[in-house]
Amino acid sequence: MTVTVAQATRSNLNEILRWLKQEDEETGEGFWCNRTVVESCHRDGELLVLREDGEAVAFLAGRVWVPDILEVRPDRRGRGHGRLLAEHVVAEASRIGDCLLRIECQPASSIPFWERMGFRLYRDDEEARILGGHAYRVLGRTHARPEGPAVAVEVELYPEARSWNPAVRPLLSRRLEAARREDGRLQLPERVVLFSPDVPRPPESFVRIAIDGQDVFLDKAKRDEAKAVGVERDPGGTYYVDALR
CATH class of the missing domain: 3.40.630.30 (Gcn5-related N-acetyltransferase (GNAT))
Structure with a gap:
């Protein structure tokens, strides 16, 4: 066959x-x-x-x-x-x-199949299990770490409300040890996908990036300044970070 x-x-x-x-x-x-x-x-x-x-x-x-x-x-x-x-x-x-796959589990009987394929329901409750719902899968990626001293990097994702309310807590918070590449960029050991199922409009997502404890970016991911720092966007519109400039 x-x-x-x-x-x-x-x-x-x-x-x-x-x-x-x-x-x-x-x-x-x-x-x-x-x-x-x-x-x-x-x-x-x-x-x-x-x-x-x-x-x-x-x-x-x-x-x-x-x-x-x-x-x-x-x-x-x-x-x-x-x-x-x-x-x-x-x-x-x-x-x-x-970085991100999004599907609709219809009929609801398809949910176990998609869960076996690594997908998670956005809203996992009895109603979704009966009527069906939307699901997602984040696609990670690891990177070889260049030789050299470690540099502490923090990447945080917030809802849009962070623009006017500093007290808003992050939906995603990652602390990693990066290393400087030959081109001067800081290579992260793995891709940080700027996604949370609680953010309905990714282009309005608010991002904080710090290097050695110093903020280098604090604004919406869609800003040109975000791209200059190293925030990229995949073909489906999801933002991510592989390396920092």
Whole structure:
């Protein structure tokens, strides 16, 4: 048996629509009601298909960092195809530099699968477990530490209210030992992803960065000054820090 993951062809799309329609007619379940989303993703080049011996048996629709739908053909479930597709998305997101994957767990029965894939619900309560909810996975990255003396670095993430209220407590606080690279930048031992499930609007996130106890940045992550210090933004819009200037 040969299993491959690739961009869906028009023929693959037709196969997918046929089985979605059949599933809907036989069980009333599945994503036939979302067929326009699947078709739109195909037009935009955002429809991945898993082929088993050349036959489309699973698909994933949506952008890499916010996939909309993952479905395995009913007669091919339980063979690990969903896991292979999810792992492919995680690997691709890491390759292009994404820090954060966001999904919607619908139906709610999909929650255990996504939790096994490393995702966490934004709001983990009884209602979400029954009705379904949104989930996320932070993609970390480690870095080789240059030789040289350690430099203490603090990176903190706050809600927007920190702009006018200094008493607001950080949602994320990291203390690391960096080291100076040959280009003069301070390399962190690991990526600090400026994300908290409690921040609904990441562009308004307030960030504090200190080196050896001295603040070098204290403002919103979207400011040009943040980029000058070393705050970067991934393709999905999440801010992170790998090294400081």
